[in-house]
Amino acid sequence: MKKIKSLSLLFATFALFSCTSEKRSESATAATGDQPENSTLLLEGNTLDQWQMYSQDSIKGWSLINGELHASGAGWDANEDIITKKTFANFDLSLEWKVAPENSSGIFFYVQRDSDQPIYESAPEYQVMDDKGWPQQMKPNQYTAANYAMHAPIGTEVKPAGEWNTTRITVNYPHVEHWLNGVKVVEYDFGSEDWENRKASGKWAEVPNYGKAKSGHIGLQNAGKVVYRNIKIRQL
Template sequence: MVKYEPKSLFMKNITIPLLFFLTFFICSCSTGEKREINTLTDKEKSEGWELLFDGNSMNKWKMFNGGEVTGWKIVNSEMHNSGGGSDHGGDIITKKQYENFELFLEWKVAPESNSGVFYHVQEGMTDAIYESGPEYQLIDDKGWPEELKNWQTSGANYGMNPPEDAEVKPIDEWNTTRIVVKNPHVKHWLNGKKVVEYELWSDDWKANKAAGKWAEAPHYGEAKAGHIGLQDHGGLTMFRNIKIREL
């Protein structure tokens, strides 16, 4: 004969360990979500990552072809460009130069805004940052008022290599960008997906340059090392969690 156990006791025996597990799971997830922005974990520090923005100051940045940063703002621990207003400051670059590196950052743009991330930028050769170093494009793909060419969309090597299967998040959400430069090999990631890959100074790269937007920009992409740059171009762009490690 099978002994009958009252339902209330049976449910109690199941519910207590289940509640314990759920509580542990929820707390664990919550702990992971509470990581502060603009910080490095102990693991990242041991891997050689360096913060380029700590949420409090712009002391690792300067104006392209200029001095102290102007026009850019820190808002809620985010780096904001001028938004194209009357206090337009211009493009900024890191004070330090990099050759081979992995760069990570988060970004979002306001409606109908356009910006970019540059690398291997050299000063004094041109007045335009985009005529110096290659650009990882950032733009409001879905809300841009004109039709975009494929090499103008987010994640592209602007003017050179269009992204493949790139997916930009809604306008009010943060996107993630990762750029790996290991001369001459370059890879672009957008929101965890590799979208561009190319070889600097290869025959294909030279052909793209000669046939496109940079044909009359002799210094474009020629440097093997240089500054990281952020563009103050058209509309508001916001950045956070900007970090780099040299390879």
């Protein structure tokens, strides 16, 4: 009888330890912005099979070298932006990027490919740029990790040009979070009073469908010279 009680106590202790460890792991993930392992690689097999151009039939301006996706730096209005073939609604996206000195780019979600607008008017943007080396003063909501021209990031620690940064974007509609190097720096809700006021008084006031979609493609802008790697997404 004593042996059975001892075994029961041992199993109960093990179960409690396992549960506690799992909760600690979940807490650590939330605190650092790390993404769970059950994600889909969007550069799997070192190919661009999961990608297409936003406004062209064949991929142009991008090269994939040893798992790293290089943008040529064609410019904001060169129409050489790339998007996923699949669309996503609620998701957890993570990737690494590094940018050349005095260059900028952007990461988009909820992109609507049929739009006749440039990609930056089609979808919300997570800004990517050389904050420290940019040659002119920008508005607070135009620097790295901003919800571009809408929400300024708070507490960003951007690594210098040429060094890898880690980005994470989580969307559980209508809630959105921007993470940079393990720190949550932007948080907002589509359609909220704050969102509508910022849109009405800012850059997107004359773009009626901006931020209205509830699903769409992931997009990468070929504006400046930037390199991406380890692009992963998990649908929520």
